[in-house]
Amino acid sequence: MPDLSALLWPNVVAVISASPDPTILRGRLMEVMSSHDYQGTIYPISRSHDEILGRRCYKSIDDVPEKVDLAILIIPAEFIPDTLARCGELGVRAAQILTSGFAEEGGEDGAAVQAEIRAIAERYDMAVMGPNSEGFANSAAALCPTFSPAVDKTELPLLPPWRTDGHITAIAQSGGMGFAFYDQGRPKELPFNYIITTGNEACIETLDVVDYLLDEGKTDAFILFMEDVKNGDRLAQVGEKALRAGKPIILTKIGTSDAGARAAASHTASLAGSYQAYQGIFQRYGMIEGRDTEELVDIAAAFSFHGRNLPKGKRVGICTASGGGGGWLADQCVAAGLEIPPLDPETRATIDAFLPAYGTSQNPIDATAQAVRRTGYGGLARMAAQSDVLDAIIVLASCRNPATLMREREDLKQLTRDVDKPILFCSYTQPHPEAAVILSQAGIPLYGNMRNCARATAELANYRQHRERFLKAPNIKIEGDKNGVAEKLAAAGEVLCEYEVKPLLADYGIAVGDEALAKSADEAASFAAGYGGPVVLKIQSPDVLHKTEAGGLALNLHDEAAVRAGYDRVMGAATDQTHGVLVQAMAPKGHEMIIGINHDATFGPMLMLGFGGIHVEVNPDVALSPVPLDKDGAAQLLDRLDGRALLDGVRGAGAADIEALLDLVVKVSWFAADHGEVIGELDLNPVLVHEKGVSVVDALLVKRLVKRS
């Protein structure tokens, strides 16, 4: 991976080619760059101008009197390769290729040009961003090589000067979306240190940037807008690195709908991975999905302020002077997975001393405007935070008029120094900009949307819990006969029937019940007699994948006559490929689950766990995960199923043996980790989970046709 320092922190920047005309992009770029107090040197390159915005122009990068760190290329696509190569020869270490110099005026074959760009970047070890990028902003350096109006000079400084930590980096392929995060977040006093738009990612990809910034250590939370992921392993690897570092990734992946995928595919000309596989990776590594710009920014805000002070649990106290608003926020919090417990009597007594008769301290604490005038919002939050039953405090207020908060300015700063629980503010009116400043200086995020405030608080608690589990999980030790199974898989045909799959599973410690392959009715009868209870017969043939429909299945055979008759019936479905008939002791009833392995185009082998039965066809309740898993990971995967509570036993169905189920999931995940690359599909369907134990009642493995090219 190239070193991004010259790209992000250059001392000398050349703009090829610059213009003084702010109505065209090359001129807008100069305008935006010049409006900020960047301390390095900017050299405009222009053949037609001697000076732009007070800076002397040079005819060519060859003429620049010192070594250039970063070249900004905004020239027609046809000139890009030669110019980039010349930059490389001159020792330029980084380049940013902006949109309007690429396909827009060129009409060249984009893919070929991109390959050429990549080759040149590699040859000269240059960090090259783009093409089709909208540039970036390094707000600490006041360097904004972009034409985005989002970083135009305004009354607000690029970075809130009092924020010394909690920095957010936004990265997007799309320039519009990347700068939109900044545009929405800056008025909330959020400190964005970088906004980076990667465009077509011919060289540097979004995940490369995250990886670099994790090493750099200046970013505390990431907002990513992803259209595609070219390398699934890289997402997992960078996700894990971020989680270990405690730097949350808040992201959206477009293409959850066909129409969205159509847009993503046309936009980036690459295949989207299955969305459920993405979710499996996101959830494994604690990456947090947001659904719109504001939600992503609002979740990032919580981590920006409270990333070092995450709540120990999900119990929230709501402090407000609006009874109606407090009730609404409570509903939102519960919907987001938080708890709003009744306050303890001791804390209530403390608060009640300030309340009029029509207020209540129960939680939501509706203190009334009268009491808030006496205690201040900070004073109220301080009292609530003393309670042992609360992990975080949300103050719901109208921040339209900042007068109240102005009076509390110093109190609020002291409050966050004294209280070790996260405190968040939510305004039910449009907050005054000064309110955001006062709260930001006190270390408190301010929300303008109750639902987002509730979700962000929940994500703080979720992230802490998830990360603690992840960090304490030991390395997963796979127990299985890897080499032996690999040999058997290599020797087998493309489709492995149940009787072939089960021994492979057994090599990974997965119990197989009484079953054997019979080649005659006599053998079948003999096996059945040995098992001593009713049996099932199943045709075993690689070209009979749907046994029921083909008549290759006989259930619940109680005696020898039935077994013999069943054998003949089942063999009616036989084909040339038939290996015989599997005789299997009938499993007792149980909860019907599905466990499988799928090979995702982006992420490779993924384990699938879900509920079986007819619901799976209409409302599939399944979740995917990368492999391998330990028991804790398997439990988290199980918890993602909507119907999880069914396994605890309800009317007509006993509790399921969760331990046995998790054990099975773990072992299948080992199998997937060792052999997933040669497995196209493994289906254990159904798996019956009994009150005691599990039964794998059917199994099918289809090998993966590995592309040879």
Add this chain to the structure above:
Amino acid sequence: MPDLSALLWPNVVAVISASPDPTILRGRLMEVMSSHDYQGTIYPISRSHDEILGRRCYKSIDDVPEKVDLAILIIPAEFIPDTLARCGELGVRAAQILTSGFAEEGGEDGAAVQAEIRAIAERYDMAVMGPNSEGFANSAAALCPTFSPAVDKTELPLLPPWRTDGHITAIAQSGGMGFAFYDQGRPKELPFNYIITTGNEACIETLDVVDYLLDEGKTDAFILFMEDVKNGDRLAQVGEKALRAGKPIILTKIGTSDAGARAAASHTASLAGSYQAYQGIFQRYGMIEGRDTEELVDIAAAFSFHGRNLPKGKRVGICTASGGGGGWLADQCVAAGLEIPPLDPETRATIDAFLPAYGTSQNPIDATAQAVRRTGYGGLARMAAQSDVLDAIIVLASCRNPATLMREREDLKQLTRDVDKPILFCSYTQPHPEAAVILSQAGIPLYGNMRNCARATAELANYRQHRERFLKAPNIKIEGDKNGVAEKLAAAGEVLCEYEVKPLLADYGIAVGDEALAKSADEAASFAAGYGGPVVLKIQSPDVLHKTEAGGLALNLHDEAAVRAGYDRVMGAATDQTHGVLVQAMAPKGHEMIIGINHDATFGPMLMLGFGGIHVEVNPDVALSPVPLDKDGAAQLLDRLDGRALLDGVRGAGAADIEALLDLVVKVSWFAADHGEVIGELDLNPVLVHEKGVSVVDALLVKRLVKRS
């Protein structure tokens, strides 16, 4: 219901009592009222001041030299009754009782005072709002008797002057929430004609206001924030009136969580109805639920601009210059239930003429910034709107800089005159205020949140479809032996067993299969022989409600011996109350559903339809509706079930006889409509829906213990 005209449109207002001190509520009230150009007369009543803000004060309302229409009472609670009565004597026609005059300084028993207020209001036929209200605003009259900072005089007029229709009224018990809607909506150029906060609703309730305003005819969409509904019938009645008038109600009902309900209950000291029952009413009458302030306002915005131009379907075209943003918006639209169809070739060809090679017209239409500079956003929307495959157009743009829109100002006005499909704008950056003005003048709403924009568009289409269905539905004619069943119900005990319920259902045309009550094993055997197939035996006793657990159920009895043995076994569960054993022909398999009638505390009899089986215990998939229903209403109820598609037949289960199911639902709804007041609970569980026909396999009716007080 009192006449609200004097409250909302008074010529003469008295403030009892007023203060010149803007740091107290009585002074803030005068400040806010005086800041606007109200054309009527305001008389401050004060014992300690001669003049306030240039207005002469009077010592008492008795001294005011003309007849007062509206008295604003902001005095201690203890003085409210006498003062209100004196107002009544003087012919004052309306009163608004504000918060700070009530419990805050009084410590009186609130309920008793409220009863007294109600009595006085009735005695003098006064329209009395409050107590504990934050007042209201009539923006067309520039009358703002409130201390809410949301209607402080600002640069924005109270109403956008160019908006002649599409007016929105916000009504809330909570003052904070009521004015929050205005506060969030006004910067979006939405025309709020009234903001009304009803407080404790001692006299006038939220629904009274809606009812009045529907008659008044100046409001085109309502935003309601409801904490409780005192009269469920009134919600249904007003909901229907609004739907018939085509005036959508967009609302939230707090208390969906326990904590939220706790807040609602403490805040208003009244019982919340079951949330599912609320949803049943909302959905029946097309009332649209929002989840946060912004979402409610954003849905109302769509109706404000396009209420007279609702889309004919759910097919949306997305026009943008941001490929990434377009894909994201497409995902949001699909999640909201909209469709983003590929554009037709003809329209594509028209658009393609403007696009560079890296744009796409497929939909989302990523025109690129280059093409938009040529076509304008309006021009792009105009081309897309020609397509027969689209019902509405969303333009996704950055409206941070209004320059582009300023150039298009007149084009956009012409666009909405020429195009008969709704057009909406969504900005992925913080929109510039002028952008909202330009679009508002052109009749186009501007969104700052993609998710809300998608949802609002979907609600436009949903509302049109729902209203058209509702209006064309004929009056429901109930066919059943109302009097006969009423007599039988009156004569029956508190609990009616299956054999008693079925004949009552039969009186409403609900088919009953082969079944009869046996008093002996001989009788049971004889009935079974007559039915000719396997039978079920069930103990019939009002004190055996759970037959399975009590051993009072025997299934699948094939021959006489089994029936006789079963009879004896089942009679082992007999009690003194036992009426006998129901012998019932076994029904064939089918989709397991539940149909029931519940008596909701707020809404009375509600019909419940849902899926049976064990899922109902953990993830209940049920929906409620008021009664009666016609077949179309029953189909809409069925469509609300998540698992609806299961009934179309999937692996292992055939398609269900939807017609028969709907017919049964309709007939049960008739039964509920006629007898729901004396039914506490009716459970038909399960109802088996076969490929042909339905079977009601169990039934239980518990009569309602009507309170006598």
